[in-house]
Amino acid sequence: MNIGAPWPDLDEAEHRVLVMQTKLHQWAKADPGRRFDDLANLVYDPAFLVVAWARVRGNKGARTAGVDGVAPRSIVFGAGGLLGGLRDDLKAGRFVPQRVREKTIPKANGKIRSLGIPTVADRVVQSSLKLVLEPIFEADFKPCSYGFRPKRRAQDAIAEIHYLGSPPRNYEWVFEADIKACFDEIDHTALMGRVRDRIGDKRVLGWVKAFLKAGVLTEEGRNRETITGTPQGGILSPLLANIALSDLDEHFAAKWAALGPSWTRAKRRRAGEPTMRLVRYADDFVVMVHGTRDDAEALWGEVAAVLAPMGLRLSEEKTRVCHIDEGFDFLGWRIQRRAWRGRAGKRAVYTYPSKKSLLSVMDKVRSLTRRARHRTLGDLLRRLNPTLRGWCNYFRHGVSSRTFNYVDHFAFWRIVGWLKKRHVGLNMHTLVRRYLPGWRISDGGIEMFRPYKVNIERYRYRGARIPTPWSSATTTGSPPPAA
16 A cells, blocks of 8 residues: 555545455455564555544544543544644654543442543554454454454344254353453453464554553542553454453354364264353353253353453353343343243243343433423433434344333323423423323424334344455355354
8 A cells, every 4th residue: 555645535545444454354364374564554554544533533432532631523623734743653653652541430230430541642543553453353253252343233142142042952051251350451461462463563563562551540640550451442442352352252162163063063962962152242241051050150160261361350240150041131131031922832032121221221211301401392302312212223123012112101201290390380281282282292393202113123143144344245154053
């Protein structure tokens, strides 16, 4: 790629980046042992920097500033100077990342999650690094991993669990696991060892290591060194976490391959030998077991041994073994095998919103419909509708009809309650006539989003046929593996 070319516009830059990423991905896939030695020139290539800046300025965190005090969204003019200076610093070896700004946010379980917010310049470099590294490592990642990967989503993980738990596969025992403080405890030496398996460019390795060692400026104003882990909030962090957790994916992939072809697996299964399948979304994962409870319990030590070299450990509070008939929560869903409605004597795996997810959206609705939060009904609907729409779109692929009706009823009457408090003295008849004609809630052309109207449809299980952005399903796809 011609790095001396003038700065391209975004459309041209995206095309050039996609062409180069496709080549990198194809080379990595064709030769699993290849180490890429000349990547630094791509990181500071004008096209990669332009695309990196567009993604930094367009993501949700663009309104938040790092230790530089500058939010990407606030930069309207002067981006060319920023990218030009970054390119010069990267080429000359002068680039040094700054500390990330710590921001703590409450978690649903009452604990605190610590985010690390990089500076604008660091975000652009991390984004460019990700554009270069992701196509290479995607060639090695296993199909069982779904979190923070292009064209993959949580629904794919849920669909695979549903597929494995349903007849005739009947994986009945579940090792439900969570890695304790995964992003905070990844061992830098072990992680860089895995990165070096694919990357031989010393400048790129140096930049990745510099981001890991950059340190943190705490909310109290103290500097803290980062000896382990990769900060949550960094653009590069999800990719690095997936690289670290590939050890786990490869371990279970090797166990599956050792069972041989489908007829051999079936023979071993009839003889009582267990079969296991991993389904992972970032640091949350389950192992579906076709065997006995003892086979599932044995995974405590096995999984711990796989994670230990990377400096990781299982969370004893969130890790357990259960039967699929008992049910378990995963990625906001409740997954449980029950009697099949309308099919006497048969059982089916049901997926529906968990109680925790339901309470979460109800808390958001309750917070948004407090009397003093909005000046007009239109303001309320502008805030409430995206919350309801996003939650329903996530859960519309499960058995969610009754839950959607409940959420719709709850939200509707919360809005009615808000109107009654805003218009004290109006009786219900007058309130309905003025603000709820036909019992429809709308204001200024904005109508309330109604969850009960959302269509429910089963998500299509895609198995190993999920294409990357750099390949087509027709050339790289394969049918779902037999269970």
